[in-house]
Amino acid sequence: MFDISKIPKRLLLVGIVTAVVVSISGRLGTGAAAYRGDLPDFELETVSNAEKLATAASFAKLPALVNVWASWCIACRDEHLLLIELAKSGRITLYGVNYLDVREDANRWLDYFGDPYEFSVYDQEGRLGDSLGIEVIPATYLLGPDGRIRYGHVGPLNDKLLQEEIWPRVVEMGRPNNETLR
DSSP states (O other), X not given: OOOGGGSOHHHHHHHHHHHHHHHHHSSOOSHHHHOOEEOOOOEEEBSSOTTOEEEGGGOOSSSEEEEEEOXXXXXXXXXXXXXXXXXXXXXXXXXXXXXSXXXXXXXXXXXXXXXXXXXXXXXXXOHHHHHTTOSSSOEEEEEOTTSEEEEEEESOOOHHHIIIIIHHHHHHTTOOOHHHHO
């Protein structure tokens, strides 16, 4: 499906390191997981439309999950079905940050696996990811009703993490109880 020879060496190295760290540790990193506060300012094109710009203010449907992903990220595939299910449930909005990727590959990936995101911004140079403390992906952030980051997780999302870490925080923000969320 993808021609690995077209992936820049930096991206391939990040993908390999991500896969190794995920398989060894299960729970990852301190940078992205520890980041709290305002979503950094940015102005980026969307993955689907190079002429459409998005900013932090574009993440308007809150609370929301912001998921950092890439087409070359093996661990991103592990969580993607869960993201599709979340999007279909309509219980929380999902925004994507496509990190250090090739736009055509990202669009092909979303066409093939499905697009769970309200939209994804195209962080080709990794500046937004760097501002968030991204070391490996996938990474996911919970934005509160005020747009501030309330929780961060590095590694693939799973049902246990949703039930134990994310939904309790969403409930604290005044959303319905766990049974109606998942």
